[in-house]
Amino acid sequence: MIEVRGVSKRYGEKVAVEDLTFTVQPGVVTGFLGPNGAGKSTTMRLILGLDRPTEGTATVAGRSYADLPAPLHEVGAMLEARAIHTGRSARNHLLALAQTHGIPDRRVDEVLDLVGLTHVARKRVGSFSLGMGQRLGIAAALLGDPHTVILDEPANGLDPEGIRWIRTLLIDLAREGRTVFLSSHLMSEIQQSAEHLIVIGKGRLIEDTTVADFVARASADAPVRVRGADPAALAHALTAAGAAVSLEADGALTVTGLAAEQIGELAAADGLVLHELTPLRVTLEEAFMSRTHEAIEYQPTGVPV
Amino acid sequence: MSALPTAPGAGRLTGSAGATDGIPAASPVTLGRVLRSEWTKLWSLRSTRWSLAVAFLTQAGLGPLFALLEMGRWNQLSLGQRLFFSPIDHSLVGFHFSQLAIGVLGVLIITGEYSTGQIRSTLLAVPRRLPVLWAKLIVFSVVAFLLIFTGALIAFFVSNAIFTEHHVNVGLGAPHAFRAVLGTALYVTGTGMLCTAFGTMLRATAGGISTFVVILFVLPPILLLLPTGTADAINPYLPSVAGGSVGSALLSPHSFSPWGGFALFCGYVIAAILTAAWLLKRRDA
Secondary structure, three states, X not given: OEEEEEEEEEEOOEEEEEEEEEEEOOOOEEEEEOOOOOOHHHHHHHHOOOOXXXXXXXXXXXXXXXXXXXXXXXXXXXXXXOOOOOOOEHHHHHHHHHHOOOOOHHHHHHHHHHOOOHHHOOOEHHHOOHHHHHHHXXXXXXXXXXXXXXXXXXXXXXXXXXXXXXXXXXXXXHHOOOEEEEEEOOHHHHHOOOOEEEEEEOOEEEEEEEHHHHHHHHHHXXXXXXXXXXXXXXXXXXXXXXXXXXXXXXXXXXXXXXXXXXXXXXXXXXXXXXXXXXXXXXXXHHHHHHXXXXXXXXXXXXXXX | OOOOOOOOOHHHHHOOOOOOOOOOOOOOOOHHHHHHHHHHHHHOOHHHHHHXXXXXXXXXXXXXXXXXXXXXXXXXXXXXXXXXXXXXXXXXXXXXXXXXXXXXXXXXXHHHHHHHOHHHHHHHHOOOOHHHXXXXXXXXXXXHXXXXXXXXXXXXXXXXXXXXXXXXXXXXXXXXXXXXXXXXXXXXXXXXXXXXXXXHHHOOHHHHHHHHHHHHHHHHHHHOOOOHHHHHHHHHHOHHHXXXXXXXXXXXXXXXXXXXXXXXXXXXXXXXXXXXXXXXXXXXX
């Protein structure tokens, strides 16, 4: 379990993270979403003790990361930024990490096998592709068989097969009772593996909810496409009922603020003929973008007055 | 059992968390284990092995090479040069080069981690941070000392065998001989540790190496531009002068005793290491 309590991080005048509070529970995959620059990586670095919070505390299994006696057994992490010496072989890189915890060499070979890097284990990391580097990062994260897995943008550089592989892996890890926390700036990447969702924008918490709830609310606000015999009268009636209406090039109306059922009943009551009544599906991507966009718009610029 | 079709070794992960056989659930990080890890890191880089090889070969080989040249032109040397010829110092000239190689490597063992991002992996495994610095310093200084000491002994014996040609050779029992051989290894090792401290403070290879070169190679000649009295007063306190005298058989009237100077040099090294440790612990990585 990861607990973040009132964490802020300022670099000089710049606010990276502001008063963040959330809990990441074991047993489910939790997605950590936000646009680029929202503070996801900073938050992860704060949890992992690489950066020191200006205020607040971040703990894993009830302790701050730096106080864990055997951190690799408790937390396996892969950061977005490269974190591997390019002159060393993949195997020696993992070996040096394993030795800090007295983890046996055969576990190194196991994780290499697990991520499919056995055949290049003795090659220098500098010759690796982005995807291979990503797999090596995942191998390092799994080395200590940790209770908690933290991955920053794990799908970066992976091919579709690799993305499928990591999705299955993460779901399995969560099913085993582990805490799985992964960040992404793409909703589509998260929705297929995550059950829980933490969304941040400009360093502040926007949502802490289940993916199902987020989807439900997003669809409730979805616009409806309406075509009728008399668009002007229809638009007038809908606007009067409190909806926002816009006229499309083909003469259809895009209505937001009213559900399709309400629009149909309203039209019937006013005796207006409808030719089409289509609830438009908002993709999660759009819902997420609009939520983070709002959050950004209504926040102060981040510079303390 | 395995739910990962593309991963043949995946069965390993499907045990209960943290309780897989062979990996003790809480096997803590200890200084001994970090030492082992740093040992692996030191030897698993090609650049490290090259630097160590260069340091050893120059320390062992340059003395004898110069010995051959000196003996070849012995009859052309002035009487003064022959009278003050120091078979000890001539055999150990290689330290000028081995010191450079060890100094650069001392910077690289830490800045190489910063430039590649490896430091993040390192600190995730050892989040208390300071054991990393101690382990790096211990592993590196032991390896550097053993290599340079062995190289200096080889240089001493081979050079003095060459010096027998004109009967100016000495043995290891001669006054200052053993102290100079041991002192050379100690001074070069101390230089390496000083450089690791610089590298940790500056977190950049170029900055670390520049600092090292300025302090050890640029300050001494710059000092000569000052008025003689001032230069003589400051000179003994320069790290290269204070530390270097322990590796030389010649005693300068203007400097500290060999071991006294070396003690001052050690003081500089310790001060630099403590500053580096404080910064490493305190700063964001």
